[in-house]
Amino acid sequence: MPELPEVETCRRGLEPHLLGRLIERLEVRESRLRWPIPVDTGARVAGQRILALRRRGKYLLFDLEQGVLMLHLGMSGSLRVLPATTAPAAHDHVDLCLDAGQCLRFRDPRRFGMLQWTAAPAEAHPLLRDLGPEPLEPAFSGAYLHHRAQGRRAPIKTFIMDSQVVVGVGNIYANESLHRARIHPNRAAGRISHVRMDVLAAAIRQVLADAIAQGGTSLRDFVQEDGQPGYFAQSLRVYGRAEQPCPSCGGRIRQRRIGQRSSFYCATCQH
Numbered sequence: 474m475p476e477l478p479e480v481e482t483c484r485r486g487l488e489p490h491l492l493g494r495l496i497e498r499l500e501v502r503e504s505r506l507r508w509p510i511p512v513d514t515g516a517r518v519a520g521q522r523i524l525a526l527r528r529r530g531k532y533l534l535f536d537l538e539q540g541v542l543m544l545h546l547g548m549s550g551s552l553r554v555l556p557a558t559t560a561p562a563a564h565d566h567v568d569l570c571l572d573a574g575q576c577l578r579f580r581d582p583r584r585f586g587m588l589q590w591t592a593a594p595a596e597a598h599p600l601l602r603d604l605g606p607e608p609l610e611p612a613f614s615g616a617y618l619h620h621r622a623q624g625r626r627a628p629i630k631t632f633i634m635d636s637q638v639v640v641g642v643g644n645i646y647a648n649e650s651l652h653r654a655r656i657h658p659n660r661a662a663g664r665i666s667h668v669r670m671d672v673l674a675a676a677i678r679q680v681l682a683d684a685i686a687q688g689g690t691s692l693r694d695f696v697q698e699d700g701q702p703g704y705f706a707q708s709l710r711v712y713g714r715a716e717q718p719c720p721s722c723g724g725r726i727r728q729r730r731i732g733q734r735s736s737f738y739c740a741t742c743q744h
């Protein structure tokens with residue numbers, strides 16, 4: 474599934490191809506995504522220029538002259554800029570037809586994505602307005618995490634994966650961040666000191682920044698040559714490494730389910 478680093482890499486890859494471009498029309502071959510594409514979307518965006526391409530959580534936001542086009546890649550979506558004459562393949566559900574004979578093509582095999590226009594500011598949209606801060610921006614800090622965790626008995630891993638607390642900390646990144654911060658994933662969020670939350674916030678930033686940096690160097694474009702979204706072959710310390718030695722202490726990495734998600738940790742290092 475595309476996570477925050479993949480979406481950010483996608484945004485950076487697309488940005489130079491899209492800024493200032495005119496949207497001539499929208500071609501929808503399949504509108505039944507997780508949220509159906511509203512029928513008036515084409516009329517809303519046609520004739521407008523793309524002024525900026527931003528990201529909020531895992532949503533891509535195309536700032537237009539009037540309003541904002543929101544796009545979510547869902548479980549399996551990917552985007553490419555192609556000559557508009559390129560024949561669509563299976564699962565190529567939408568083309569944003571641009572000037573100069575090009576299109577932005579949205580492929581979404583599992584159809585968990587979304588595409589819709591909203592009035593500005595997009596941050597007021599129901600899917601965005603309750604999102605927590607961006608982990609790579611200054612509003613996210615140990616002090617913030619410590620404040621939000623007061624009285625919370627949820628496991629810290631579940632807490633940091635809650636997008637109303639902070640966006641973009643998916644399962645892999647939660648496991649890796651907690652190992653770096655030496656915090657047990659099942660520890661109650663409200664029982665973690667301010668100092669340890671400082672360490673955790675820094676670990677989350679580092680893990681995500683590393684993934685974005687690797688994406689920027691390992692992907693020639695915003696999709697790999699086989700047309701699949703680029704999932705980063707990141708060097709993982711604990712995720713998917715049950716029964717293997719902990720890279721810090723050599724102890725055995727354990728696996729258990731916490732909040733319905735696979736959790737990997739070292740019971741020696743993390744407490």
Ligand code: ZN
Nearest residue numbers: 719722739742
């Ligand atoms: Zn260890």
